[in-house]
Amino acid sequence: GHYIFIGWNERTRQLIRLMAEKFPDTPIVVIDRTEKKILYEDYPVHFIHGDASDEHILLKANIKEAAKVLITANTSKAEKHADSFTILSILTIRGTNKDIPIVAEILSKTYVENALRAGASTIIRSNDFLSTLLFHELSHQVASTPFEDILEILKRKQFSHMPVTKELEHRSFLEASNLLMLQGYLLLGIIRENQYKIHPPADYILQKGDILLAFVSWQRKEI
Amino acid sequence: GHYIFIGWNERTRQLIRLMAEKFPDTPIVVIDRTEKKILYEDYPVHFIHGDASDEHILLKANIKEAAKVLITANTSKAEKHADSFTILSILTIRGTNKDIPIVAEILSKTYVENALRAGASTIIRSNDFLSTLLFHELSHQVASTPFEDILEILKRKQFSHMPVTKELEHRSFLEASNLLMLQGYLLLGIIRENQYKIHPPADYILQKGDILLAFVSWQRKEI
Ligand SMILES: [Ca+2]
Ligand SMILES: [Ca+2]
Numbered sequence: 001g002h003y004i005f006i007g008w009n010e011r012t013r014q015l016i017r018l019m020a021e022k023f024p025d026t027p028i029v030v031i032d033r034t035e036k037k038i039l040y041e042d043y044p045v046h047f048i049h050g051d052a053s054d055e056h057i058l059l060k061a062n063i064k065e066a067a068k069v070l071i072t073a074n075t076s077k078a079e080k081h082a083d084s085f086t087i088l089s090i091l092t093i094r095g096t097n098k099d100i101p102i103v104a105e106i107l108s109k110t111y112v113e114n115a116l117r118a119g120a121s122t123i124i125r126s127n128d129f130l131s132t133l134l135f136h137e138l139s140h141q142v143a144s145t146p147f148e149d150i151l152e153i154l155k156r157k158q159f160s161h162m163p164v165t166k167e168l169e170h171r172s173f174l175e176a177s178n179l180l181m182l183q184g185y186l187l188l189g190i191i192r193e194n195q196y197k198i199h200p201p202a203d204y205i206l207q208k209g210d211i212l213l214a215f216v217s218w219q220r221k222e223i
Numbered sequence: 224g225h226y227i228f229i230g231w232n233e234r235t236r237q238l239i240r241l242m243a244e245k246f247p248d249t250p251i252v253v254i255d256r257t258e259k260k261i262l263y264e265d266y267p268v269h270f271i272h273g274d275a276s277d278e279h280i281l282l283k284a285n286i287k288e289a290a291k292v293l294i295t296a297n298t299s300k301a302e303k304h305a306d307s308f309t310i311l312s313i314l315t316i317r318g319t320n321k322d323i324p325i326v327a328e329i330l331s332k333t334y335v336e337n338a339l340r341a342g343a344s345t346i347i348r349s350n351d352f353l354s355t356l357l358f359h360e361l362s363h364q365v366a367s368t369p370f371e372d373i374l375e376i377l378k379r380k381q382f383s384h385m386p387v388t389k390e391l392e393h394r395s396f397l398e399a400s401n402l403l404m405l406q407g408y409l410l411l412g413i414i415r416e417n418q419y420k421i422h423p424p425a426d427y428i429l430q431k432g433d434i435l436l437a438f439v440s441w442q443r444k445e446i
Contacts, residue, residue: 131237
């Protein structure tokens with residue numbers, strides 16, 4: 001199935017370039033209500049001018065057959081207007097396709113709950129992300145270049161969540177790191193009862209039910 | 224010294240909350256040319272209404288004694304206008320204080336070079352960052368929640384760069400990971416000749432001149 005990107009902006013343009021490079025076979029449809037047209041030669045996508053909270057526009061984008069939808073925020077508008085439009089679009093999308101994953105960017109924390117109620121699958125709180133990143137850039141106490149570091153990691157690796165195996169239960173974090181590294185995983189931490197424990201002490205003991213958080217290469221197949 | 228934040232927006236508001244929580248003793252001055260005033264009770268900062276590319280405004284913010292400057296992009300303007308204003312501000316800041324670290328957010332890649340020429344110390348390409356993150360959210364092949372994962376990591380850990388020690392030269396990545404974990408570091412990869420190698424194979428051999436990239440807790444002192 002194809003991907004539908006709602007909102008034409010620098011983020012979607014860069015994303016389309018990444019997609020074209022890594023997954024050139026995934027067709028992309030872009031919907032935007034201000035832009036009238038885009039140059040196909042520059043961006044290999046199908047473009048629809050219109051309002052994505054309007055069911056007819058979504059049907060034109062063949063929403064029923066699509067694989068995923070991404071809604072990016074219109075940052076040139078006031079935050080509450082951008083988020084309100086995103087939530088209306090989520091509602092309309094969910095009304096036409098009840099199973100499709102919807103990734104939505106929300107600018108203001110106060111709209112996150114309503115975006116989830118409307119049917120979003122994943123919320124990207126981009127302001128949270130950028131402010132945390134700026135905090136790192138301003139405050140790091142040891143030598144580093146946090147912005148470059150994270151970007152390089154994201155370009156090369158993906159995150160993996162997997163339940164702790166019987167073999168790893170009752171092992172220390174250090175032992176588990178060793179065993180997983182030989183299988184192509186770099187263990188970063190665990191998620192226990194929905195709480196992240198990133199880089200716990202070397203002697204921290206894993207237990208049944210823990211989720212292992214690890215880096216894995218993009219090439220590696222689903223385990 | 225105090226920090227100067229140029230631009231009043233959701234990113235700087237969240238950043239001020241993070242700073243107030245982790246480094247309450249660092250005074251913050253905010254400069255914005257559209258906002259007339261901000262509520263001090265909500266945000267413990269000194270506010271100056273004015274144009275940060277104007278030397279008089281910077282002197283009012285006591286730029287000569289400041290420790291760091293952050294310039295965030297005005298996303299409500301066209302990208303080139305936002306970036307032009309940022310570059311003009313960098314030039315004026317650098318003219319009044321030749322040593323101060325300047326962290327600047329640039330929206331469009333084409334302006335990065337000029338921002339560096341103007342005197343920026345660190346450029347945050349927020350669109351690069353968000354598009355890469357959106358790519359992860361849309362494309363991850365294994366179970367995970369990249370946005371949450373990265374945010375949780377950033378909240379808990381900082382990145383550290385340190386030269387490979389004599390003890391670690393000629394060791395494998397796996398051996399070095401073990402030794403560093405016992406010293407409170409989680410080894411992520413290395414930087415060799417300015418190239419990142421994130422999560423290399425377990426038998427990858429470290430060599431003299433490599434920079435080790437690792438997680439370390441916020442509490443840990445500079446080594
Ligand atoms: Ca739109
Ligand atoms: Ca300003």
